[in-house]
Amino acid sequence: MKELTIGIDIGGTNTKYGIVDKEGQVVFQGSISTAEYNEFKDYFKGLANAIRQAIQGLKGEHKILGIGVGAANGNYYKGTIERATNLKWKGIIPLADMLKEEFDIPAIITNDANAAAVGEMVYGAAKGMKDFVVITLGTGLGSGFVANGQLLNGKHGIAGEVGHTSVNPAGRYCNCGKRGCLETYVSATGIKRTVYKLLADHLEPSELRGIAFDNLNTKMITEAAIRGDVVALAAFEYTGRILGMKLAETVVHTDPEAIFLFGGLSLAGDLIFKPTIRHMEANLMPLFRGKVKVLPSGLQNQAAPILGASSLVWNYLDNTQQKQLQKIIA
């Protein structure tokens, strides 16, 4: 009998879901719209139906062990999604309890960056590591920490908001209400803002002068940089410098074995890794230099968010078993 888990990644536009085995093979995947459901109860009905159909379509003997969900502002302890700015449904949604009841199996929720960290540990490049960090570079900058082999959730289930550490208290406006947060500089949006800052400050010609802010994306900046566009190259150097400086601060907090970069900006390869590593090393206290690897995520593919979410179940089952053992012996 094949043991399987379900992974659900709730984004503002679409919800991806998939069925995954212990080795990280996605045996089924699909998606439904998130944005078109104005009412959460309609969305939940649509999602539950889609998952039920997917399960019914599975061939061979199998057992579904649980459901993992990655979502912005997903709270691990409460099993809720709380006031996510990218979702229409406001308030506190008890999604884990609803999934548990609907499918009669364990359901675990966490934020998407924490799911990425567990995914990296279960299926990706952090297999066997006990202390590492995953930085997700999307619209914003998310982070997930593993310490002593366990996801670091913190007291309130909201650990790992490195995107909202400060680069400059009088700097760029951030969606969180503060100014100068790391994610306003280092993210898909951040590098766009940097390109526009550089175009404003400097006189150099650049192919990016012909592109409107709303049309510009990381891929265009990357391709321009590969073609030698000085503004695009400078934007990567600027982004890597700030990321490197701030990663040096993260390193002295938790002393990780490695930091994995995940998402669009990390696909630019050396353009982002080289300045990041150089400035991280330069800003570390000597005791830490040369010790911490900065690496691309091992889950750089379309299914990564589903893998991250499904990995929560394996991780949960492992932890639950250990707790039960301790109780029996105590």
Place this chain on the structure above:
Amino acid sequence: MKELTIGIDIGGTNTKYGIVDKEGQVVFQGSISTAEYNEFKDYFKGLANAIRQAIQGLKGEHKILGIGVGAANGNYYKGTIERATNLKWKGIIPLADMLKEEFDIPAIITNDANAAAVGEMVYGAAKGMKDFVVITLGTGLGSGFVANGQLLNGKHGIAGEVGHTSVNPAGRYCNCGKRGCLETYVSATGIKRTVYKLLADHLEPSELRGIAFDNLNTKMITEAAIRGDVVALAAFEYTGRILGMKLAETVVHTDPEAIFLFGGLSLAGDLIFKPTIRHMEANLMPLFRGKVKVLPSGLQNQAAPILGASSLVWNYLDNTQQKQLQKIIA
């Protein structure tokens, strides 16, 4: 039969040692000079003799379960003291193995701030907490993290060097070789430097204008502030602002329940706590505001370093027992 542990705190000038029960009662304490021993092997002989005498003097039936050592640059994984800048003996000293052999009981080493964190959890104000931070304010600024109920050691055993996060890359020179590290602003030495900066920049009269840098200490600055000295008051405000700003960064990393301040500067009470809390809250992203307590350590007494060191043994024995249980069942 009374179960006891030994705690040793190795400072640059003196080494304190004590015998402690599970409730944190120090049943014996003593000290020997650290600085007067030029050779480590002579120091070790002196320390071992002193401890042996203390054990022989104990009344009633007892069992010594282990030895814990707190020392600058103590490495938990290797059981060594490595290149401590405050000690005469250079290189890597395998102190844990030497103590194990000498006394035939487990010996655990960690740095003094990590020992303080475990001490806070075992005997102090963090009893029952699973996620917290201890900040030690002495000559420098040390920090120890507990996450998921475990000391956060990191991959290389050097986690928790928050004293070397950056306040200003072009700021004050630090012993670590960098510039602008947090501990150059927030520590006994840091507030002295701030007083001198303020005396240089401003015209206000201050009783501190009559005191040479080498003679000035935290207690004098505190007493001047209590008497209403504006420079001393401004120095606390400046120190608390920087500490608060940087604690906001620490909070979004690990989401602690509380941050405990320990050591000389923390004894100034409201003078340091009020600006620290105000600026921490102002610099936190809204999601975290009002959630994290900043509190005085519960171990503010002479025996604190001994308690911290001895607590390592209880913590080690608990962890070892859990690991054995898991092995038996696996």
